[in-house]
Amino acid sequence: MHFATVPLQAPTARLTTYLEEPISVLGCLHSTVSKFGLTCPAHFFIVEHGTALLGMDLIKGLKLQFDGHKVLSPPHVASVCTLSSPPLKDVRLGCVKYFTHKVNVSDSVLPIRCKLRRLPFSVRDAVSIELRRLPEADVIEEIDSSPWVSPVMVVQKKTGGIRMCVDLRGPNKAITVDSYPLPHMEVMMTLLQGADTFSTIDLESAYHQVPLHEDSRDLTAFITHKGLFRFKRVPYGLASAPAAFQKMIAIILDGLQNVANYLDDIIVWGRTVQEHDLALQNVLQRLRDAGLQLNNSKCQFRKQSLKFLGHKVTAQGIQVDQEHLSAILDAPVPSDAVQLRSLIGLLSWYNKFIPNFASVVVPLRACLKAENGFCWSEDAQNSLTEVKKLLVNSPALALFHPEWQVVISTDASAYGLGAVFSQIVRSCPSGSIAFASRTLSTAEQKYSTVEKEALACVWAVEKWRTYLWGRRFILRTDHQALTTLLTTKGTDCAGMRIARWATRLLCFDYSVEYRAGSENYTADCLSRLPLPFVSDTTSDAEPEFVTLVSTALTAISKEEFATASASCPELSALRMQISRSWPASLSALDPVLQPYYKLRAELSVQADFVFRGARLIVPGALRDSLVHIAHEGHQGIVRTKQRLRDIYWWPKMDINVMDKIAACQLCLSLDKTTKVSQVPLQPVPLPSAPWEKLAIDIVGPFETAVWDCRYAITLTDYYSKWPEVAFTASITTKQVTSFLTTVFSRHGNPTTIVSDNGPQFTSPEFAAFLKGRNIAHVRTANYHPSANGAVERFHRVLKSTIQSAILQSASWKVTVTDFLQVYRATPHAITGVSPFELLHGRKMRTSLDVLAPPSAVLDPSQLRKRVLARQEHMKLRFDHSRHVRPTCMHVMKAHPKFTPPVEVKEKVGSYTYLLEDGKKWHASCLAPVPDVASKGTGDTETEQGKPSHAFLSGTSESVPPGKCQSRKPAWLTDYVS
CATH class of the missing domain: 3.30.70 (Alpha-Beta Plaits)
Known part of the structure; x- marks a missing residue:
């Protein structure tokens, strides 16, 4: 129809496309349409271009009928594809409508400008041709300057041509990538189940058909021998391009059936040719309406098999x-x-x-x-x-069908897990859908056989959770015990690890079937030939613990209680006494029954059981057993008595409970009220000469330090108090020996060096280092830092200096170096003389000295008297105000304070003891075993293993807690006591 000479009326409505794009309407026309002898009035909207559309009013008025299966024929498929490409004379690429990609750039990354990379002469002409073609295609544009400049690189194509690429690694560091996900290969293939006709659609230079936002174009600028250019369309290699392109295609194809895409690779399918053709027509129409151009040479239409994402797709799988x-x-x-x-x-x-x-x-x-x-x-x-x-010879994998029965077959070997995902239709296998295997970790290889088999089941189910959740499936295993252990009917019989795994499967609907290994060949093979293990965030590997397992306490039955009650002489006499009248006085009663006299009004006999009110009176033979059962969770005395009092009673029950709990070694280890031994201060004698005895230690790590100052190695001379400090990034034995070598090169080798029991000081390398220099090594008692007090006291001053450096934002090394000069030149509180003077025999000249410092005249005897006086004064104050603390080391919440008893083997120092297990402990870390415990275990002595104390019994050197003497008040002085 031609409307050039037909008068048009003003449009009565605003028209838009399904993408809400406004349609330009030239005018409206009212007319009558006749067909097959039928006449129907119609209202037409006249537009500039586009396909003519027939409204439902005309279809119904003219009684038109359409056969949907004949709407699209093979010639139409080709014609639609051809229409999707521009004429040959138009060199511009297609440009998608309504989409513009804007890149999110982080302001924290500074722009990078790269220099020109000179290209080989063999490809320079080809690059020049490409630089002329891309501006004509409206992909790039020439510019004068840009804050971002990237270099160009050339890649050789298989056809012999070249592909010009831009190295965008610099800009990609500043890009915040969209988190839109790419589809998973397995999920996409699942959608193809049941299809027998396929088509794939490829877009011509897909990214180059997406316009780039004006604000993001400078980010893509690149330098060539022809000048500076930037992209107007999205370039390949841009970090944000894949997610943005996937999201755009998903929006364009939203609502269409039988279509999926992975970036610019689009696949269309149908269970019949007609279903496929209809889906293909809808997809091509959407792409054309969006302004996208196809690459006809790479498109495949109406195929029974084709290539997609590196796989061959057919109706069989x-x-x-x-x-x-x-x-x-x-x-x-x-x-x-x-x-x-x-x-x-x-x-x-x-x-x-x-x-x-x-x-x-x-x-x-x-x-x-x-x-x-x-x-x-x-x-x-x-x-x-x-x-x-x-x-x-690889087999074809079947496609997942949501309506068919799923079977997961699993198996485990000594070092691997295997699983097969398959389906059953009409009681016949449809083929394997997927295989999986993995290697067991070192910890998992220590599991028992049943635990490995259970792990294989749990791992396989969670691996294919996407397919299994919300549907009934069969879990097939060759370990028959799992038919109950992994189901609700058998959880109570499972170990803790399997029971926990079983709870992870509670959200699945499954049944466990047993199949012998000979019939479960594939899964068995996979488990013995597993893939290498790759650890993830939800690893089932667990730390191994060695646990002492005691025999479980057996509950007392009613029959056992009745038998014990009948055979108990005390309760037999009590039953007879209750049946008779009680005597008027306590003295007239049998001594065995005297504890019951005051309660006689509460006592009763029911079915040969004796009750005090509603509580059973326990026969003597069962009292210890009931206390053990009530104390099974190792609760305290009060809670144990509360458990018993609700049900039972017997004379002196509270005393029995306290005695039993006091004899419980585990409770002794956990008891927070147990006191360690109080030990008086033991001063260290002053060496006979400077640099004879040294103390070494390590302090750190410092969280706010730079990488090479995380730790500090400190060294102090016992005689002169001269300190040495060296910062280091690590605290290996090599670092310590290197530090000592440097110090010894200045001051010489000492006679003795004292350290704690850190791994750096207990290593064979450190022992060999000292032996080679003829230096004796003395290690302090475990977890007793005060034994190395000379260097520990210096740490307090050193940490204060480091804190001042942090507050001033100053260099740690410079600050500590200045501090060491001042410290060495200042008289020490103990000696009254500066460390420099004691070590070098002269005073240090500092910035405070106007004249040369006077020569030092030191009297060793006076020095020794002063040191002894200071030490005696400190000892007096320390011993007088000594308050014992449970420990000076960190005790984790889940660890006990004390260990089981260990016997003392030898006294190796004034207050240091060697125990039977070979460890050496200071008395301040030991506590005596209570007498009540000794009755049950013998006179034993225990030590504290990390992180808990040990017990020490009957040491004469232990200082008992001080007691305040009670004095008679002044107002009672006139009374005679």
């Missing part, structure tokens, strides 16, 4: 792409580790097609672990040949 397979078969032997990793990565893409893939590539992976570097062995060559053979 998915197979290995023969083109990719040819690349693997023709691949040369790797010459280095990088090429081998690339080859293994390519092979791993197809591992789901090969049940025993992991075992075949073991020799290949061994080449990567060679101690002497990469070495291609004969086993590796045989492995590569075998995996190529397996790929050629």
Whole structure:
């Protein structure tokens, strides 16, 4: 129809497309349409261009009928595809409508300007042609300047041409990538189940059809020999491009059936040719309306099998792409580790097609672990040949059908897990859908057989959770015990680990079936030939603990209680007394029954059981057993008595409970009221000369320090109090010996060096270092830092200096160096003389000295008297105000304070003891074993293992807690006592 001479009326409505794009309406026309003898009035909207649309009013008025299966025929498919491409004379690419990509750039990253990379002369002409073509296609534009400048690189195509690329690694560091997810390969393939006709659509230079926002274009600027350019469309290599493009295509195709895409690769399918053609027409129409241009040479229409994402897709399932397979078969032997990793990565893409893939590539992976570097062995060559053979003969994997019965077959071997995902339709297997295997970790290999089999089940179910959750499936195993252990009917019989795994499966609806290993061949093979284990955030590997398991306490039955009650002489006499009248006085009663006299009004006999009110009176033979049962959770005395009082009673029950709990070694270890031994201060004698006896220690780590100041090694001279400090990044034995070597080169070797029991000081290397210099090594008692008080006291001053450096934002090393000069020149509180003067025999000249400092005249006897006087004064104050604390080390919440008893073997110092387990402890870390415990365990002495105390019994050197003497008040002085 032609409307050039027809008068049009003003439009009566505003029209838009399904993407809310306004449609330009030229006018309206009212007319009458006749067809097949029928006449119907119609209202037409006249637009500039586009396909004519017939409204429902005309379809119903003219009684038109359409056969949906004949709407699209093969010629139409080709014509629609052709219409999706511009005329040959138009060199511009398609440009998507309504979408503009704006890149989110972090302000914290400064722009990077790269220099021009000179291109080889052989490709310069080809690059020049590309730089002329891209502006004509409206992809790039020339500019004068940009804060971001990236270099150009050239890649050789298979056809012999070149592909010009921009190295955008610099700008990508500043880009905040959209978190829109890319579809998973397995999920996409599941959608194809039941389809027998397929088509794939490829977009021409897909990213280049998406316009780039004006504010983001400078980010893509690149330098060439022709000048500076920037992209007007989204370039390849931009970090934010994949997620943004996937999101855009998903929006364009939203609502359409039988279509999925992975970036610019679009697949359309149908269960029939008609269903496929209708879906294809809808997809092509959407793409054309969006302004996207297709790459006709790469599109495939109405195929029974085609290539998609490296796989061959057919109605029977998915197979290995023969083109990719040819690349693997023709691949040369790797010459280095990088090429081998690339080859293994390519092979791993197809591992789901090969049940025993992991075992075949073991020799290949061994080449990567060679101690002497990469070495291609004969086993590796045989492995590569075998995996190529397996790929050629690999089976096709069936596609998941949501209506068919799912079967998960699992198995476990000594070092691996295996699983097979399959389905059953009409009681017949439909084929394997996926294979999986993995290696057990070192901890998991220590599990029992039943635990490994249970782990295989849990791992397989959670691996395929996407397919299994919300549907009934069969979990098949060759370990018959799991048919009850992994179900609700058998959880009570399972161990703690299996019971916990069973709770993880409670959200699934499944049944466990047993199948012998001979019938479960595939899963059994996978478990014995597993993939290498890759740890994740939800690893089932657990730390191993060695636990002392005691015999479980057995509950007392009613029959046992009745038997014990009947055979108890005390209760037999009590029953007889209750049946008679009680005497008038207590003295007239049998001594055995006297404790019951005051309670006689509450006593009664019911069915040969004696009650005090509603509580049972326990026969003597069962009292200890009931106390043990009530104390099973090792609660305190009060709570144990409360448990018993609700049900039972017997004379002196409270005393029995207290005695039993006081004899419980575990409760003694946990008792917070147990006091350690109070030990008086033990001064260290002053050495006979400077630099004769040294103390060494390590302080740190400092959280706010720079990397090379996280720790500080400190050294102090017992005689002169001269300190040495060295900052270090690590605290290995090598660092300590290097520090000592430097110090000894200045001052010489000492006679003795004192340290704690840190691993740096107990290592064989440190012992060899001291032995080579003829230096005696003295280690303090475990967890008794005050034994090395000389250096520990210096740490307090050193930490204050570091804190001042932090507050002033000053260099730690400079601040500590200045502090050491002042410290060495200042008279010490103990000696009254500066460390410098005692060590060097002269005074240090400092900035305070106007004249040369006078020569020092030191009297060793006076020095020794002063030191002894100061030490006696400190000892008097310390011993007088001594308050014992449970421990000076950190005790974690889940750990007990004390260990079980350990006997003292030898006294090796004034207050230091060697125990039977070979450990040396100071008396301040030991506590006596209570007498009540000694009655049950013998006279034993215990020590404190990390992090708890030990017990020490009957040491004469222990200082008892001080007691205040009670004095008679003044107002009672007139009374005679």
